[in-house]
Amino acid sequence: MSTFDEYYHSVSEPEKRKRYENWAASKGMQAVDGLKTSEYLDEVARKNIEGDISSYEVVKLIETYYEVKGDREDSGDEKEADLVSSRINLLISDSGFSLVPEELSNIHGFLFEGLIKNAGKYRDRNIMKHEWVLDGDTVTYGDYRYIPDNLERLIRRERLLKYTGMESDEMLFHLTKCVSDIWQVHPFPEGNTRTVAVFAIKYFRFLGFDVDNRVFQNNSWFFRNALVRANYTNVHKNVDSDISYLEDFLSCILFGMPEGKEFHNRLLHIRSLEHHVTPTPGNLDDMIRSDISGNDTISRSAMAQRHHVSEKTIERHLKKLGYVFEGPSKTGHWVKKQNS
Numbered sequence: 001m002s003t004f005d006e007y008y009h010s011v012s013e014p015e016k017r018k019r020y021e022n023w024a025a026s027k028g029m030q031a032v033d034g035l036k037t038s039e040y041l042d043e044v045a046r047k048n049i050e051g052d053i054s055s056y057e058v059v060k061l062i063e064t065y066y067e068v069k070g071d072r073e074d075s076g077d078e079k080e081a082d083l084v085s086s087r088i089n090l091l092i093s094d095s096g097f098s099l100v101p102e103e104l105s106n107i108h109g110f111l112f113e114g115l116i117k118n119a120g121k122y123r124d125r126n127i128m129k130h131e132w133v134l135d136g137d138t139v140t141y142g143d144y145r146y147i148p149d150n151l152e153r154l155i156r157r158e159r160l161l162k163y164t165g166m167e168s169d170e171m172l173f174h175l176t177k178c179v180s181d182i183w184q185v186h187p188f189p190e191g192n193t194r195t196v197a198v199f200a201i202k203y204f205r206f207l208g209f210d211v212d213n214r215v216f217q218n219n220s221w222f223f224r225n226a227l228v229r230a231n232y233t234n235v236h237k238n239v240d241s242d243i244s245y246l247e248d249f250l251s252c253i254l255f256g257m258p259e260g261k262e263f264h265n266r267l268l269h270i271r272s273l274e275h276h277v278t279p280t281p282g283n284l285d286d287m288i289r290s291d292i293s294g295n296d297t298i299s300r301s302a303m304a305q306r307h308h309v310s311e312k313t314i315e316r317h318l319k320k321l322g323y324v325f326e327g328p329s330k331t332g333h334w335v336k337k338q339n340s
Helices: 003-009 015-035 040-050 054-069 073-093 102-114 144-160 167-185 192-205 220-230 243-253 281-294 302-308 311-321
Strands: 323-326 331-337
Touching: 015 040, 015 073, 015 192, 015 220, 040 054, 040 073, 054 073, 073 102, 073 192, 102 144, 102 192, 144 167, 144 243, 167 192, 167 220, 167 243, 192 220, 192 243, 220 243, 281 302, 281 311, 302 311, 311 323
Parallel strands: none
Antiparallel strands: 323 331
8 A cells, every 4th residue: 555545544534535536536547547656746635635835837847847857757647646646636626528529629629738739639540449348359449530530429319318216227337328328439549548437526526426536546547448338249250249337337436436346357358158057137137046955144246246147237136136235244244135
């Protein structure tokens, strides 16, 4: 655990904790591109959390720090990680947001100004990205020629949805689909995942959610892999797109991360399915019944790992089957409350 992580436990004031959570997300998101922030950023971030300097002042301090440092060979990756982290923190600390395609361009342009050529501009070619989680294969991304039209269509679809009064499961499905579909369009050649993550956080807050940003702290690589699995189908490899991993991740952001919750990237790898029965809705019901029959104290997490699905998928099937967990987490047990 880093000194910065340990610092969280010394913070008690709600406003300071929220500022820490914003920084935890901002720093954690850099892992999607294999980047790590510097000790200098931690030092400046702590001053911001304590309220000694503003988020805007942090950005200016980091920019000045690297201007003085110049183009030293040892500062390339840290420079991007520090600058983008400070800019993400500023954006997610601010309440301004508009549900329009231009919001994505504005976010990308601000995050990567001076770091990426044509920051804020849509890509002008089609791309492939070889993914570890796909055994070197790539997601098929949106055609660059239709990026503006595709984003306009997705945003229009989202604007027509009325979340007030929706059940939480339905709400989660639509929001997951929104994030997944925008990511698949892949408007920008670089920095796409971080841009979509910031857009999602700001949109969730716009809708009134008390977003738990800590989920990104150590799990941003899982977030990206979950996006990949949500948008990859290969009939020859017997792999279908699976949005459940992303649902599970976003559920923690929207509704809070349960204590002890862990995300395991190895379960997202397509070869993790080779020696297991791929659950269908019907046989997953049977598997869950069998699990509980053999051990009525089994956890949702254990069932999810056993059957290579997300905890959210397990929860959905438990609800359908009528199972309710009664008692404390360590000594309670599953009880069937209705016929199925």
